[in-house]
Amino acid sequence: MGHYDRSQILPSSLFFPKNCSPLSATQVSSKGFGQSRVLGYLFANSTIHQVPCIVAMQEDNTKLRIPHVLTVAGSDSGAGAGIQADLKACAARGVYCSTVITAVTAQNTIGVQGVNMVPEDFVAEQLKSVLSDMNVDIVKTGMLPSIGIVKVLHHCLKQFPVRALVVDPVMVSTSGDVLAGPSILAGFREDLFPMADIVTPNLKEASALLGGVQLETVDDMRSAAKSIHDMGPRNVLVKGGDLASSLDAVDIFFDGDNFYELRSPRVRTRNTHGTGCTLASCIAAELAKGSLMLSAVKVAKRYVGSALDYSKDIAIGNGLQGPFDHLLKLKSNVHNSCRPQVFDPSDLFLYAVTDSGMNKKWGRSITDAVKAAIEGGATIVQLREKEAETRDFLESAKACVEICRAYGVPLLINDRIDIALACDADGVHVGQSDTPASIARTLLGPEKIIGVSCKTPEQAHQAWVDGADYIGCGGVYSTNTKANNITVGLEGLKAVCLSSKLPVVAIGGIGVSNARAVMEIGVAALKGVAVVSAFFDRESVLNETRKLHALLKETTSSVK
Numbered sequence: 001m002g003h004y005d006r007s008q009i010l011p012s013s014l015f016f017p018k019n020c021s022p023l024s025a026t027q028v029s030s031k032g033f034g035q036s037r038v039l040g041y042l043f044a045n046s047t048i049h050q051v052p053c054i055v056a057m058q059e060d061n062t063k064l065r066i067p068h069v070l071t072v073a074g075s076d077s078g079a080g081a082g083i084q085a086d087l088k089a090c091a092a093r094g095v096y097c098s099t100v101i102t103a104v105t106a107q108n109t110i111g112v113q114g115v116n117m118v119p120e121d122f123v124a125e126q127l128k129s130v131l132s133d134m135n136v137d138i139v140k141t142g143m144l145p146s147i148g149i150v151k152v153l154h155h156c157l158k159q160f161p162v163r164a165l166v167v168d169p170v171m172v173s174t175s176g177d178v179l180a181g182p183s184i185l186a187g188f189r190e191d192l193f194p195m196a197d198i199v200t201p202n203l204k205e206a207s208a209l210l211g212g213v214q215l216e217t218v219d220d221m222r223s224a225a226k227s228i229h230d231m232g233p234r235n236v237l238v239k240g241g242d243l244a245s246s247l248d249a250v251d252i253f254f255d256g257d258n259f260y261e262l263r264s265p266r267v268r269t270r271n272t273h274g275t276g277c278t279l280a281s282c283i284a285a286e287l288a289k290g291s292l293m294l295s296a297v298k299v300a301k302r303y304v305g306s307a308l309d310y311s312k313d314i315a316i317g318n319g320l321q322g323p324f325d326h327l328l329k330l331k332s333n334v335h336n337s338c339r340p341q342v343f344d345p346s347d348l349f350l351y352a353v354t355d356s357g358m359n360k361k362w363g364r365s366i367t368d369a370v371k372a373a374i375e376g377g378a379t380i381v382q383l384r385e386k387e388a389e390t391r392d393f394l395e396s397a398k399a400c401v402e403i404c405r406a407y408g409v410p411l412l413i414n415d416r417i418d419i420a421l422a423c424d425a426d427g428v429h430v431g432q433s434d435t436p437a438s439i440a441r442t443l444l445g446p447e448k449i450i451g452v453s454c455k456t457p458e459q460a461h462q463a464w465v466d467g468a469d470y471i472g473c474g475g476v477y478s479t480n481t482k483a484n485n486i487t488v489g490l491e492g493l494k495a496v497c498l499s500s501k502l503p504v505v506a507i508g509g510i511g512v513s514n515a516r517a518v519m520e521i522g523v524a525a526l527k528g529v530a531v532v533s534a535f536f537d538r539e540s541v542l543n544e545t546r547k548l549h550a551l552l553k554e555t556t557s558s559v560k
């Protein structure tokens with residue numbers, strides 16, 4: 001994969017996709033459409049859409065690949081769910097989306113008024129057209145209205161394998177209308193699930209897949225995830241949006257070995273139509289960009305939560321369940337969201353926080369300092385340049401972004417959201433008197449990493465509500481690096497970790513002499529230490545980082 005033929009953009013080939021001669025196009029038109037004008041329009045249309053993004057040339061003359069998701073789903077005339085939601089979700093995530101339509105539904109915010117299935121052989125024809133030509137990375141399925149269509153899809157995926165298959169086992173619309181009958185269950189179990197990389201049922205779908213069992217608690221969801229995993233998919237996400245007993249939106253992810261309870265604050269809104277389609281499309285989009293599955297699921301959950309929040313007051317239609325807005329107010333730009341999201345905030349481990357004064361004292365540039373810290377084993381870097389002029393800070397931040405990206409290490413900016421946006425950093429760290437995390441999230445969009453300094457469980461809870469990714473807790477010990485900073489000690493750190501739903505990194509006076517004692521408080525949420533002077537107020541940043549890296553590695557197996 002990854003190769004696009006430049007002839008696709010030449011005017012003489014406008015009407016003919018790759019590997020499709022004028023003769024074969026004529027044959028298709030006489031067989032299928034009857035009017036070559038229609039066919040020409042369709043091909044021309046798709047070719048025109050591809051030109052700016054798929055075959056764009058980079059400076060070094062190589063062709064730029066855009067990640068590609070194919071959605072195999074039904075059309076929703078109200079455009080809240082189905083193919084239309086998938087297209088919008090992929091567009092919002094910076095990924096190309098092609099479409100194979102399995103059914104056309106007449107629906108609105110009141111319900112589904114009609115369903116017209118696309119004949120199986122024409123679903124097969126659409127699949128072949130796209131899969132034989134367009135270098136699809138990921139296939140995502142939605143409404144598959146008959147077992148025959150499931151079999152057609154299964155056959156095509158064997159013939160044209162893709163990197164991953166995301167199966168959203170759509171059976172009932174949010175309005176309660178049936179979109180695929182019980183006969184589909186055998187198709188899911190026998191054909192699709194064994195080849196799926198993830199299956200994403202909601203509670204009703206999980207129950208139907210398991211013969212109607214009651215799913216009322218988080219424990220029930222875990223059992224369901226395990227039983228569905230036994231049907232063959234590599235991963236299962238059971239979505240608990242309808243779980244009456246939970247105040248949070250809680251989903252269970254199971255990868256065959258471990259369960260992950262993914263929680264986020266529940267957004268109170270009527271505008272939830274299409275959340276399932278959107279979530280699955282977003283997972284597919286993140287996978288297409290190169291994310292690992294758990295990361296893709298977390299990003300997708302965050303994206304849906306943000307979109308619901310942004311759209312909670314919009315009013316479209318008169319029914320009980322309105323659509324939400326995938327695109328309008330999300331501030332993430334397409335360039336950012338095209339980048340694979342490889343960092344999982346719970347991977348915090350050895351966090352290097354720079355200090356311009358210290359680096360100046362030792363005669364090194366900030367870029368040399370960052371490079372040395374990464375080579376010594378730092379897994380995340382923060383630029384904390386309190387005295388720098390804005391213009392200088394921005395220039396060095398840009399240089400550090402390049403270094404960090406080359407090493408695959410995330411780079412965050414302390415306090416300055418403007419600098420983070422301007423240099424396209426991976427996120428920010430803010431304290432209790434800086435820009436609130438909720439505003440940072442609005443400004444930076446759902447993908448960026450946001451850390452918040454917390455000294456108390458209450459602050460930790462607020463950070464989670466505000467959409468932060470991790471907590472920096474400290475000063476654990478006294479420090480000269482931050483003036484007038486109250487020390488919380490190991491007890492304070494423990495209290496924050498015990499209450500926190502977010503991963504925590506300890507900061508303040510930490511170095512080789514005491515890092516072991518910090519990590520040995522033995523609370524699962526504690527995921528590492530953040531260090532300033534023990535790295536940067538020393539002659540060799542490389543040696544100091546290596547020492548602490550080695551020590552932490554042997555300290556506890558809970559630290560990766």
Ligand SMILES: Cc1ncc(COP(=O)(O)OP(=O)(O)O)c(N)n1
Pocket residue numbers: 351353382384414415429430431432434451452453471472473474482505507530
């Ligand atoms: C990882 C990490 N944790 C805590 C802090 C402190 O941030 P803040 O409270 O905003 O104080 P300043 O760093 O801005 O002085 C941090 N920077 N990093």
Ligand SMILES: Cc1ncsc1CCOP(=O)(O)O
Pocket residue numbers: 474475476478479480481482485507508509510530531532533534
């Ligand atoms: C920024 C910050 N926040 C709490 S303590 C601290 C300073 C940590 O620096 P050091 O690692 O040199 O003690």
Ligand SMILES: [Mg+2]
Pocket residue numbers: 414415429430431434
């Ligand atoms: Mg701050």
